[in-house]
Amino acid sequence: MGTNAAPLLTYRDGTLRLSGAAVSVTRTGRTHELACTQDYHNIEVPEALTVPGMNRRRPLIGETSLASYKKNGTLDHHGHGGHHDLGELWPEDHQYNGHHWGMAVDLTACTGCSACVVACQVENNVPVVGRDEVRRKRIMHWLRIDRYYCDNHGEVDVAHQPMMCHHCDHAPCETVCPVLATVHSEEGLNQQTYNRCVGTRYCANNCPYKVRRFNWFEYAREDTLANMMLNPDVTVRSRGVMEKCSFCVQRIEEVRVEAKREGRPIADGDVLPACQQSCPARAIVFGDMNDPESAVSKLIAGGRHYRLLEETNVRPSVGYLGLVRNRQDDEDRTHHG
Amino acid sequence: MAESRMSNANQRFLLGVFEREEDILAATNEARRRGLDIADVYTPYAVHGLDAAMGLRPSRLPWVCFALGLAGASFKVWFEFWTSAADWPINVGGKPWNSLPAFVPVTFEVMVLFAALSTVAAFLVGRGLLPGRRAKLAYPGVTDNQFALVIEETNATFDFDEVSAMLETFGVTHIEERVDQESL
Amino acid sequence: MASAPAAISGPLILGDKSPGQVTDDVCSALERGPARSWWIAIAISSSMLLLGLITVAYQVLTGIGTWGLNNTVGWAFDITNFVFWIGIGHAGTLISAVLFLFRQKWRTSVNRAAEAMTIFAVICAGIFPLIHMGRPWLAHWMAPYPNTRGPLWINFRSPLVWDFFAISTYFTISLMFWYVGLIPDMATMRDRLTGGWRKKAANFLSLGWNGSFRTWFHYETVYLLLAGLATPLVVSVHTIVSWDFATSVIPGWHTTILPPYFVAGAIFSGMSMVLTLMLIARKTMGLEDYLTKRHVGAMCKLLIATGGMVAIAYATEFVAAMYSNNDYEQFAFINRAKGPLCWSYWIMVSCNVLTPQILWFKWARSNMVVVFVVSILINIGMWFERFVIIVTSLHRDYLPSNWTGYAPTSIEIATLVGSFGLFLTLFLLFCRFVPVIAIAEVKGVLSHGRKSHE
Numbered sequence: 001m002g003t004n005a006a007p008l009l010t011y012r013d014g015t016l017r018l019s020g021a022a023v024s025v026t027r028t029g030r031t032h033e034l035a036c037t038q039d040y041h042n043i044e045v046p047e048a049l050t051v052p053g054m055n056r057r058r059p060l061i062g063e064t065s066l067a068s069y070k071k072n073g074t075l076d077h078h079g080h081g082g083h084h085d086l087g088e089l090w091p092e093d094h095q096y097n098g099h100h101w102g103m104a105v106d107l108t109a110c111t112g113c114s115a116c117v118v119a120c121q122v123e124n125n126v127p128v129v130g131r132d133e134v135r136r137k138r139i140m141h142w143l144r145i146d147r148y149y150c151d152n153h154g155e156v157d158v159a160h161q162p163m164m165c166h167h168c169d170h171a172p173c174e175t176v177c178p179v180l181a182t183v184h185s186e187e188g189l190n191q192q193t194y195n196r197c198v199g200t201r202y203c204a205n206n207c208p209y210k211v212r213r214f215n216w217f218e219y220a221r222e223d224t225l226a227n228m229m230l231n232p233d234v235t236v237r238s239r240g241v242m243e244k245c246s247f248c249v250q251r252i253e254e255v256r257v258e259a260k261r262e263g264r265p266i267a268d269g270d271v272l273p274a275c276q277q278s279c280p281a282r283a284i285v286f287g288d289m290n291d292p293e294s295a296v297s298k299l300i301a302g303g304r305h306y307r308l309l310e311e312t313n314v315r316p317s318v319g320y321l322g323l324v325r326n327r328q329d330d331e332d333r334t335h336h337g
Numbered sequence: 338m339a340e341s342r343m344s345n346a347n348q349r350f351l352l353g354v355f356e357r358e359e360d361i362l363a364a365t366n367e368a369r370r371r372g373l374d375i376a377d378v379y380t381p382y383a384v385h386g387l388d389a390a391m392g393l394r395p396s397r398l399p400w401v402c403f404a405l406g407l408a409g410a411s412f413k414v415w416f417e418f419w420t421s422a423a424d425w426p427i428n429v430g431g432k433p434w435n436s437l438p439a440f441v442p443v444t445f446e447v448m449v450l451f452a453a454l455s456t457v458a459a460f461l462v463g464r465g466l467l468p469g470r471r472a473k474l475a476y477p478g479v480t481d482n483q484f485a486l487v488i489e490e491t492n493a494t495f496d497f498d499e500v501s502a503m504l505e506t507f508g509v510t511h512i513e514e515r516v517d518q519e520s521l
Numbered sequence: 522m523a524s525a526p527a528a529i530s531g532p533l534i535l536g537d538k539s540p541g542q543v544t545d546d547v548c549s550a551l552e553r554g555p556a557r558s559w560w561i562a563i564a565i566s567s568s569m570l571l572l573g574l575i576t577v578a579y580q581v582l583t584g585i586g587t588w589g590l591n592n593t594v595g596w597a598f599d600i601t602n603f604v605f606w607i608g609i610g611h612a613g614t615l616i617s618a619v620l621f622l623f624r625q626k627w628r629t630s631v632n633r634a635a636e637a638m639t640i641f642a643v644i645c646a647g648i649f650p651l652i653h654m655g656r657p658w659l660a661h662w663m664a665p666y667p668n669t670r671g672p673l674w675i676n677f678r679s680p681l682v683w684d685f686f687a688i689s690t691y692f693t694i695s696l697m698f699w700y701v702g703l704i705p706d707m708a709t710m711r712d713r714l715t716g717g718w719r720k721k722a723a724n725f726l727s728l729g730w731n732g733s734f735r736t737w738f739h740y741e742t743v744y745l746l747l748a749g750l751a752t753p754l755v756v757s758v759h760t761i762v763s764w765d766f767a768t769s770v771i772p773g774w775h776t777t778i779l780p781p782y783f784v785a786g787a788i789f790s791g792m793s794m795v796l797t798l799m800l801i802a803r804k805t806m807g808l809e810d811y812l813t814k815r816h817v818g819a820m821c822k823l824l825i826a827t828g829g830m831v832a833i834a835y836a837t838e839f840v841a842a843m844y845s846n847n848d849y850e851q852f853a854f855i856n857r858a859k860g861p862l863c864w865s866y867w868i869m870v871s872c873n874v875l876t877p878q879i880l881w882f883k884w885a886r887s888n889m890v891v892v893f894v895v896s897i898l899i900n901i902g903m904w905f906e907r908f909v910i911i912v913t914s915l916h917r918d919y920l921p922s923n924w925t926g927y928a929p930t931s932i933e934i935a936t937l938v939g940s941f942g943l944f945l946t947l948f949l950l951f952c953r954f955v956p957v958i959a960i961a962e963v964k965g966v967l968s969h970g971r972k973s974h975e
Contacts, residue, residue: 039922041921041922041924042921043921045852045921048859049852049855049856049859049860050851050852050855051843051851051855053846054848054851054852055848058848058919058920058921060920090432090433090436091433092431092433093428093433093434094428094431133586136586136589136591137591137592137593137925138586138591138592139592144922146920146922147922148921148922161922163920163922168430168431169431170430170431171430171431172430172769172770173430174428174429174430175429175430175432175676175678175679175768176679176680176681176768176769177429177676177679177681178663178675178676178679178681178682178685179662179663179675179676180427180429180673180674180675180676183427183428183429184427184428184429184430184431185428186428196662196673197655197656198654198655198656198657198659198660198662198663199585199654199655199656200650200653200654200655200681201585201590201595201596201653201655202595202596202679202681202765204592204595205595205596205769205771205915206769206770206771208770208771208918208919208920209919209920210592210593210918210919210920210923212592213592214585214592214595214655215584215655216584216585216586216590217583217584217586218584239584239655239656240584240585240654240655240656241655241656242655309919312770314770315431377733377734377735378733378734379731379732379733379734380732380734380737381540381544381705381709381732381961381964382540382705382737382960382961382962382964382965383734383737383738383740383741383961383965384734384737384965385965387734387737387738388734388738391734393735393738395742396738396739396742398739398742398743398746399742399746402746402750406750416665417677420665420674420675420677421674421677421678424672424674425671425672425673425674429676429678430678432678436677436678439677439678440677442683442686442687442757442761442764443677443682443683443686445753445757446683446686446687446690446754446757446761447686447690449690449694449750449753449754449757450690450693450694452746452750453693453694453697453746453747453750453751454693454697456743456746456747457697457701457743457747460739460740460742460743461728463739464733464735464736464739464740465729466704466728466729466730466736467728467729468725468726468728469724469725469728469729470728470729471724471729472708472711472712472724472727472729472730472731473729473731474712474731474732475731475732475733477712478712479731479732480705480708480709480711480712480730480731480732481540481541481544481709481712481713482539482540482541482544485732
């Protein structure tokens with residue numbers, strides 16, 4: 001990476017050829033740490049770090065086989081087995097009477113192409129931090145795709161899980177912010193107020209999904225030409241403040257103004273976050289969870305819907321539609337993990 | 338709080354100086370038993386039992402501490418409720434407007450702060466201890482190793498010689514008569 | 522009188538001193554010019570402080586990115602140092618307030634220095650939450666003051682706000698407690714000195730104290746009240762510090778045992794720091810008559826007790842995690858003992874649980890070299906305890922996709938060194954300019970001039 005590959009090209013028979021050059025590989029004895037924004041993760045914790053009776057596999061990906069799904073219409077491999085409403089210790093003072101924005105991500109449809117990641121980065125002026133910062137695990141992406149690999153009887157099972165701010169109704173990040181820099185809107189958005197943030201990073205520590213991003217440095221925007229690309233609707237963040245997915249709040253507001261001008265309510269599908277807009281597989285659906293007819297509400301009501309880390313009772317507004325695997329032998333096999 | 342007995346400029350005082358804690362204790366006890374009016378005792382450290390010997394009433398500072406501590410706590414719990422639920426209610430992590438359990442830690446801290454600051458302030462002001470104030474020493478060395486007993490000569494029946502003789506039995510090292518408190 | 526008879530434990534102060542001798546011993550050390558060793562020590566400590574100042578300035582100007590933190594590990598050295606220093610401070614309050622309430626008279630020799638240690642440790646601790654902010658120049662936003670932003674108040678539900686109030690109250694009360702204790706000694710210094718700036722300062726700070734017993738009487742009441750307030754305060758402060766972690770949703774942080782565990786750990790670490798400083802002070806300042814082996818012995822016994830509490834906390838934490846049948850919780854603790862940062866866990870266990878066991882033996886408690894080494898090891902172990910709690914819990918949380926490592930940068934290490942430099946510099950200045958022994962209190966426990974000796 002970062003090296004001129006032109007000497008490897010050969011010119012034969014009147015065309016530039018990308019292959020066929022004679023090369024030899026020798027061991028240099030040196031190691032090179034790759035700067036990789038998207039690693040490969042094992043969904044199972046290392047065997048050495050388990051105790052008897054503990055599930056090695058983390059219940060993050062809801063799964064089922066096609067045959068089972070056809071029979072039951074639900075997921076069968078999903079650690080905590082559906083929603084447990086345990087009630088609340090405290091009075092529910094916060095009703096969402098207008099819109100209540102939510103999102104559903106279809107893990108079966110997602111191919112992990114990363115179009116949403118790029119679209120989000122462009123839309124929200126997410127800084128490109130460079131190789132050294134990527135190596136230090138300080139990638140600024142508001143939306144990332146977690147890729148989990150798992151051994152399935154000698155074959156590798158893979159799952160792609162787009163991960164953005166879950167806009168939890170019981171957001172653990174909001175409770176811990178000392179200066180009220182991250183609070184909840186009346187429409188269920190977890191809002192980050194950049195100019196109030198003092199940068200304690202407590203919110204990021206307390207986020208079970210780890211989707212909050214901190215501006216470790218004043219990330220350079222010296223290239224005035226590149227700055228022409230910045231989205232004027234989105235604030236450019238300065239050093240020392242936290243940032244994260246906003247559900248493209250600027251687009252919600254734009255649609256709201258437009259709808260008001262036209263004297264109509266916001267229709268389902270009017271608000272398209274950048275990730276949804278760019279997803280070729282239509283795996284991401286955003287909408288109003290208070291409208292029973294909206295696409296997102298119908299997906300939530302369907303049998304494949306689950307919410308990640310539901311047992312922490314953070315009540316995320318983002319949910320996933322579980323992975324349906326179409327394999328011949330799945331019917332014979334019992335799930336393991 | 339300060340019983341300003343020593344403000345009358347025309348009063349006469351008897352000053353007896355001792356070098357040992359047990360002597361000053363015994364002398365003070367005896368002076369009180371004889372009904373003498375003990376203006377004050379000056380000691381280099383807090384001699385235990387001397388309060389009983391002088392017949393001092395319990396300090397009222399605990400009441401200051403209690404009242405202001407209670408006031409601080411009440412103010413703070415109101416303030417937290419007002420800012421969180423009334424003045425600008427903001428939805429923070431779905432927590433109720435009145436998150437009383439979460440308001441307890443700060444309330445406790447403010448209670449302690451109010452109680453301690455007010456107690457110390459009441460003590461310093463009450464005893465006239467203020468920055469830069471000139472110290473009036475009853476006798477040189479009362480902040481080092483000398484103990485001084487000051488008896489007010491309240492009326493004509495005060496017999497200087499008799500009291501001096503009494504103090505002599507307790508090993509007094511120095512006896513002196515002073516006219517007013519300014520010279521103390 | 523809770524003190525054991527003199528025949529068994531020996532007198533509190535050796536050498537049958539009179540009040541005058543105590544004044545001389547303590548004040549003459551201040552009135553003499555500083556010893557050569559003092560100059561060497563302050564040269565070293567102020568160099569460390571300067572290094573810390575430079576690195577903090579660089580970090581504030583450049584960004585938190587100069588530290589080794591990443592998206593997953595948002596706190597490491599900064600909050601470890603914060604909790605470590607706060608814990609150090611707690612022993613001072615324990616000695617000055619809790620032991621006062623329990624009428625432990627041996628505290629009189631050490632309480633002035635221990636309280637000074639508290640104040641300096643809280644100063645060191647307070648720096649870290651300040652500099653760990655992304656924008657420390659906006660730190661005043663933590664305080665609820667009327668403003669033109671609404672007014673926008675603060676989040677009283679946040680443990681960081683609780684921390685802010687707890688630490689600032691703790692600092693204020695400790696400083697006041699210390700100063701109230703100093704007033705009579707300042708008067709003693711004032712009356713000894715014949716002139717110069719020291720006399721002027723002592724004159725100003727002694728507030729016109731004249732030894733009046735009527736004042737002493739109220740003073741004792743104030744002291745008792747402050748001790749009574751400081752005792753629950755010290756418990757509340759480390760409890761609140763532990764709530765930074767206990768109220769979160771992160772496995773390894775989210776446990777109800779943290780408050781008692783932190784309070785016991787704080788006293789444990791603070792006591793070992795008091796011992797370290799005390800052993801240095803008695804040797805270098807010739808205070809062997811005041812800081813006797815009996816004091817060292819009593820402190821060692823406190824170390825065994827609090828070390829035992831900490832060991833029980835470590836065990837309970839593990840058992841509770843295993844019993845929870847929660848995969849995340851179980852993993853968090855197995856990962857501490859066997860994961861990539863397990864070395865820090867085993868440093869913690871060996872320094873904090875195994876090392877103090879040697880103090881069960883009387884020969885070890887009366888060998889100052891052994892006690893000194895033990896106290897240093899416990900200081901190290903307790904620093905690692907906070908590191909283990911903070912970093913190992915964060916670096917392996919719910920989603921394996923977030924798992925990262927952590928390694929400190931030179932900036933973080935230099936900042937830690939700088940905080941020690943600040944602490945030692947303040948302590949050395951204190952030793953030069955303030956009576957290190959509470960003169961008036963020590964006079965109160967002398968056997969001289971008493972009918973019935975202890």
